[in-house]
Amino acid sequence: KDVESKFWATYKKVSNEYDDDFLERANDDMAIILTFAGLFSAVNSTFIVGMQPNPGDTTNALMVQLIKIAVDGPSAVNPSDLSSLTGYSSSTAWMQALAYASLSFSVLAAFGAVMGKQW
Numbered sequence: 025k026d027v028e029s030k031f032w033a034t035y036k037k038v039s040n041e042y043d044d045d046f047l048e049r050a051n052d053d054m055a056i057i058l059t060f061a062g063l064f065s066a067v068n069s070t071f072i073v074g075m076q077p078n079p080g081d082t083t084n085a086l087m088v089q090l091i092k093i094a095v096d097g098p099s100a101v102n103p104s105d106l107s108s109l110t111g112y113s114s115s116t117a118w119m120q121a122l123a124y125a126s127l128s129f130s131v132l133a134a135f136g137a138v139m140g141k142q143w
Contacts, residue, residue: 054137061134068127
């Protein structure tokens with residue numbers, strides 16, 4: 025029985041060292057993931073804000089329409105002119121969709137890292 029108790033004592037010591045080392049490495053890895061996910065989210069948010077249309081362009085188009093109405097009357101304005109001035113191109117819509125998807129995955133990665141660190 026003495027040999028068996030030595031075996032289990034040694035096993036417990038070695039397994040605790042391995043588990044502690046594994047948990048320390050995993051905690052450090054999750055901290056790195058959390059840091060980079062946060063930085064990427066901040067940079068990605070900046071690009072998303074930069075891709076938004078300029079509200080001044082829409083305001084200017086509406087002002088031109090109002091001036092035309094004031095000068096020439098209501099029949100001088102074609103409502104389809106406004107939609108062509110303020111619409112998105114398909115490439116802009118795709119880029120924004122990809123940017124929002126990227127931001128979503130980055131936030132999901134940060135959430136996973138936080139949950140892993142708390143566990």
